Amino acid sequence: MAFGALGSTTGDEVKGRHGAALWAALKPAEWPAAAWACIKAQERHLLLYVPMFLIAGNWAYFQLSFEPGVEALLVLAALAAALLLAKRGNVALFLVGIVLLGFCATQFRALMVATPMLRGPTNGVIAGGYVADYENKAGGARELIIAVEEATGIPDGEQPKRIRIYAPGTGSLQIGDYITFEAYLSPLPRPVQPGGFDYGRMLYFQSIGAGGRMIGPPAVEERPVPWRYQYRRIFRGLRQAISSRITAVIPGAVGHLADSMVSGERAGIPAEMNTSLQISGLAHIISISGLHMSMVAGGVFWAVRALLAFIPFFALNFPIKKIAAVAALVVGLFYTLLADSGSATERSYLMIAVMFFAVLIDRPAISLRNLAIAAIIILLVTPEESVGASFQMSFLAVMGLSGFAEWQRQRQTHAPPKQMPLAARLRHKAWHFTVVSALTTLVAGGTSTIAAAYHFDRLSPYSVIANGVTLPVSEALVMPPALVAVLLMPLGLEYYPLKVMELGLALTMKVSDWIATWPGSNLMVAKPHVAGIVLMALGAGLVAAGIGRMRQAGLAVALLGLLATQLSSRPAILIEDRAATVAILTPQGRYTFAQGAKNKFVGSKWLQGNGETVSLDEASSGSGWDCTSGDCFSDLAPLSVAYLREKSGQGLYCPPTEIIIADFPLHHQCREARLVIDRIDVWRSGAQAISFAGSRYILKTARAEQGNRPWAYDSRKGIGTKPRAAEPAPAQ
Numbered sequence: 008m009a010f011g012a013l014g015s016t017t018g019d020e021v022k023g024r025h026g027a028a029l030w031a032a033l034k035p036a037e038w039p040a041a042a043w044a045c046i047k048a049q050e051r052h053l054l055l056y057v058p059m060f061l062i063a064g065n066w067a068y069f070q071l072s073f074e075p076g077v078e079a080l081l082v083l084a085a086l087a088a089a090l091l092l093a094k095r096g097n098v099a100l101f102l103v104g105i106v107l108l109g110f111c112a113t114q115f116r117a118l119m120v121a122t123p124m125l126r127g128p129t130n131g132v133i134a135g136g137y138v139a140d141y142e143n144k145a146g147g148a149r150e151l152i153i154a155v156e157e158a159t160g161i162p163d164g165e166q167p168k169r170i171r172i173y174a175p176g177t178g179s180l181q182i183g184d185y186i187t188f189e190a191y192l193s194p195l196p197r198p199v200q201p202g203g204f205d206y207g208r209m210l211y212f213q214s215i216g217a218g219g220r221m222i223g224p225p226a227v228e229e230r231p232v233p234w235r236y237q238y239r240r241i242f243r244g245l246r247q248a249i250s251s252r253i254t255a256v257i258p259g260a261v262g263h264l265a266d267s268m269v270s271g272e273r274a275g276i277p278a279e280m281n282t283s284l285q286i287s288g289l290a291h292i293i294s295i296s297g298l299h300m301s302m303v304a305g306g307v308f309w310a311v312r313a314l315l316a317f318i319p320f321f322a323l324n325f326p327i328k329k330i331a332a333v334a335a336l337v338v339g340l341f342y343t344l345l346a347d348s349g350s351a352t353e354r355s356y357l358m359i360a361v362m363f364f365a366v367l368i369d370r371p372a373i374s375l376r377n378l379a380i381a382a383i384i385i386l387l388v389t390p391e392e393s394v395g396a397s398f399q400m401s402f403l404a405v406m407g408l409s410g411f412a413e414w415q416r417q418r419q420t421h422a423p424p425k426q427m428p429l430a431a432r433l434r435h436k437a438w439h440f441t442v443v444s445a446l447t448t449l450v451a452g453g454t455s456t457i458a459a460a461y462h463f464d465r466l467s468p469y470s471v472i473a474n475g476v477t478l479p480v481s482e483a484l485v486m487p488p489a490l491v492a493v494l495l496m497p498l499g500l501e502y503y504p505l506k507v508m509e510l511g512l513a514l515t516m517k518v519s520d521w522i523a524t525w526p527g528s529n530l531m532v533a534k535p536h537v538a539g540i541v542l543m544a545l546g547a548g549l550v551a552a553g554i555g556r557m558r559q560a561g562l563a564v565a566l567l568g569l570l571a572t573q574l575s576s577r578p579a580i581l582i583e584d585r586a587a588t589v590a591i592l593t594p595q596g597r598y599t600f601a602q603g604a605k606n607k608f609v610g611s612k613w614l615q616g617n618g619e620t621v622s623l624d625e626a627s628s629g630s631g632w633d634c635t636s637g638d639c640f641s642d643l644a645p646l647s648v649a650y651l652r653e654k655s656g657q658g659l660y661c662p663p664t665e666i667i668i669a670d671f672p673l674h675h676q677c678r679e680a681r682l683v684i685d686r687i688d689v690w691r692s693g694a695q696a697i698s699f700a701g702s703r704y705i706l707k708t709a710r711a712e713q714g715n716r717p718w719a720y721d722s723r724k725g726i727g728t729k730p731r732a733a734e735p736a737p738a739q
Contacts, residue, residue: 041556048554050098055375055552058382058402059545060102064109065386065393068117069208072714075114084111113390116212117717122168125161125217127723128193132219134158135187135228137236138180139169143274148175152215153186161192162723167216174221182243183236185228192219194720197693199609200581201707203616204462211718212391242344246270249345252496256505261512265505267293269489271346280516286523288452288470289477289515294397300355302486304339308332308363332366335359338490351397357381358405371416375409375552378402399458403547407454408447410551415443448475454547460572461540464615466530473522477515484511533596533618535572542568577617578696579644583609584709586670586689589650591631591643597621599631601639601650609694640664645699646681666697666704682706690722 049056075083090104140152151174158166172190180186195207195218210218232240250270254262263275273293284290292299312331315321321330343356358381362372370377382402385392392398452470460466467473485508492504522528546565550558581590581598587605590598590613598617600610610623619626632639637655641648646665651657653671661667661677666684673685682704684695693709713719 045554045556045560049557052375052552052554053098053101055379056102057105058379058386059548060105061109061112061383061386061390062393064106064111065113065390067106068110068113068390069394071716074716077118080111080114080118083107087111109386109390112387113393116390120212120214121717122211122214122216123165124211124718124720125165125167125192125194126720128191129161130191132158132160132190132192133187134161134170134190135185136170137233138182138184138186139236140182140239141177141180143178143272144173145274146175147178148173149177149180150174151177151180151221152213156185165216168214170217170219171210171215172219172221174225176224177221180225180227182240183232185230186225187228188225189222190219191222192217194218194722195718197584197713198709199583199612200578200616200694201696201709201712203612203694203709205713205718208716208718209391209395212389238344239347242347246272246345246347249493249496252501253492253505256502257509257512261509261516264293264512264516265489265508268299268485269346269493271352283516283519283523285465286467286529287473287519288467288522289473289519292477292481292515294351299486300339300342300352300359302482303342303490304335304359304363306487306490307338308335311335329367332363336363339363351401354381354385354392354398354401357384358401373409373412375406375413378405378409396458396462399462399544400455403454403457403544404451406548406551407450411447411450444478445471445475448478457540457543457547460532461535461537464532464534464618466532467528468530469522469525469528473518476518480511480514480518484508485515529620531615531618531620533577534575534616536575539568539570539572539574542571544568576698578698578707580648580666580668580697581613582668582684582689582695582697584689584694586668586684586686589639589668590626591641591648593631593643598626599643600627601632601641601652602627602634603639603652603654638662644697645702646704 084107087104087107090100090107093100093104134153134155135157136153136155138151139154141149143149151172153170153172155166155168155170170190170192172192174180174188195210195216197207198205210216250266250272253266253269254275256262257265260275260277260280263273263277264280267273267276276293281290281293284293308331311334312327315325315327315330321327339356339359343352346352358378361377361381361384365374365377366372385398448471452467452474456466456470488504488507488511492501492508495501495504543565546561546563546568549561549564551561553561577592577596579592583589583606585606587603588610589601590610591601593599596617597619598613600623607623610626614621614623614626631643632641632650634640636657638652638657639650640662641650644666648666648668649662649664651660651662651667651669651671651673653669659671659673659676661679663679665681667673667677667680667682669683669685671685672687673683677683682697689695692711693713695709696707698705698707710719710721
């Protein structure tokens with residue numbers, strides 16, 4: 008009887024009762040009501056969610072494969088206005104209106120910057136226009152942005168508003184100069200692989216419709232400088248003067264690093280220094296962004312307020328905090344105009360300006376509301392920023408810091424009891440400062456890494472340590488002396504502040520070089536799936552902005568995104584847009600290149616996107632291809648592959664392989680092969696990628712992935728072309 012009582016039937020009943028009790032304890036019937044209550048609670052932070060929904064609208068526009076007409080834009084804009092006015096009635100409709108507003112703002116921006124696109128290489132172009140901007144390059148060369156006023160040799164309908172042109176020996180040109188010149192022009196670059204980063208789109212939103220190289224020196228004409236260039240010409244001249252004073256006091260690479268932090272001039276920084284900073288996670292110091300702006304404007308705010316507080320007349324009779332905020336705004340604006348480093352600097356100033364405006368109206372300076380306001384302005388005025396690495400990284404970092412600051416304010420004070428001995432109180436404060444600094448660095452680094460991993464395929468595992476060690480150095484020995492040096496330059500007294508800055512930067516580079524040698528410091532990762540990155544960013548946003556259980560939901564979404572990042576698959580075969588570079592995926596998940604790979608920029612991007620650290624030469628010397636005959640053959644893919652090279656001397660023939668790739672025209676030969684891709688195919692369709700589902704191949708092309716968008720073009724034959732000159736690779 009005793010054993011019978013332990014039989015399977017009774018046991019199953021007990022197990023079932025426990026399961027039912029557990030399920031009942033979870034109260035699943037209450038889940039819908041709890042979820043709805045959690046969502047309703049977010050209405051108190053509705054402003055914080057607006058940037059997220061604006062970004063959704065921005066991205067929706069960029070994901071389209073066609074360009075909506077103006078009529079559709081007007082209809083959507085009217086619908087967005089109606090939904091936004093219905094906020095009081097339905098928050099869900101209001102947020103839908105925000106998405107439509109983001110979509111319409113992006114398309115409107117595309118219409119405002121629209122420029123004709125050059126569709127093929129064009130030689131012997133004679134053009135004239137104003138120098139709108141420039142970037143210094145090695146050897147006295149510059150990359151000029153020319154606002155084209157007149158041109159001959161460009162087909163009708165293809166003359167762009169602006170061109171980006173590499174110009175040797177133009178170190179004396181200034182913004183606003185009118186020049187005439189001869190040039191070789193080429194279309195904007197397409198993505199290096201289907202679905203890759205679209206450099207052409209980035210340039211299109213700067214009204215740039217062609218690139219190229221100047222032939223011979225330009226002729227400068229005596230014309231009045233248009234007003235739109237005058238202020239930039241003045242500040243660029245001031246910038247050059249400051250650069251020369253800095254590098255005269257601080258010699259070598261450290262001097263160029265100091266120059267980049269003050270004036271934004273980065274051309275002189277050696278490649279090895281850039282690499283060290285990237286690996287250690289300190290590369291952000293060479294781009295004038297939020298860190299520099301907060302140190303400069305924040306330092307002025309603190310100094311002015313402290314100075315006025317020491318004067319009883321001002322401290323008792325004037326709002327010295329607001330006076331200091333105005334001083335910080337003015338100095339920050341000057342720094343922005345001086346650096347002139349583009350959207351990153353302007354965005355940083357806008358964010359800091361919103362903070363100090365909050366001080367002027369007696370609101371907390373560091374808050375998620377201020378970040379949301381700044382982000383809304385940016386996303387409405389320059390919505391293309393939403394798909395850029397710079398905006399995403401800075402927005403996520405500041406979001407994390409603001410959320411952390413608000414969490415800190417909500418906690419009880421950490422001030423030690425007054426009856427505690429002095430030594431113990433100092434230890435308590437030091438420990439609290441250390442913990443908060445470490446957490447701040449961890450939050451900023453962790454949130455910005457979400458975007459950095461996708462755009463740069465690199466993780467800096469020791470960036471928290473590197474930034475934690477160097478941030479106090481920057482706050483004490485780098486940016487304050489830099490600000491003092493600039494203020495003393497009119498008096499010729501910048502020497503000693505700059506020497507202090509040199510010491511701080513030398514210490515920073517020692518830390519960077521040391522950390523860059525640590526095991527695993529140069530951690531490249533295969534490009535994560537975009538859905539995973541979006542979910543991780545959304546989860547971080549919910550954690551920062553959410554109320555109550557929404558924060559726990561944000562953690563779950565971020566974790567789901569982390570898992571989804573691993574869903575990416577790699578194309579089995581990659582073909583560059585001139586068929587000069589071909590790679591095939593090995594069973595070990597690495598790309599091996601056919602011998603004779605010519606495009607180092609494209610090849611390095613493929614390797615980087617696959618998380619590989621080897622050089623192109625190393626990837627071209629591995630197994631996987633048989634190139635003994637001059638042409639290359641591989642059996643690594645499910646279908647056999649032949650890569651025919653014009654320089655092999657074999658001529659036009661059709662090897663018995665299932666896929667044939669050629670860097671020259673095959674003129675519709677080799678019809679026995681299942682897939683033929685030659686020079687004409689990539690000329691029309693750009694870079695191509697081949698994946699496999701069993702023995703069935705899937706072909707994707709960069710041109711098809713772009714869709715029918717304003718920044719995409721259908722290639723035409725060249726006009727008076729010569730062999731293509733080497734051009735600097737566009738910066739991402």
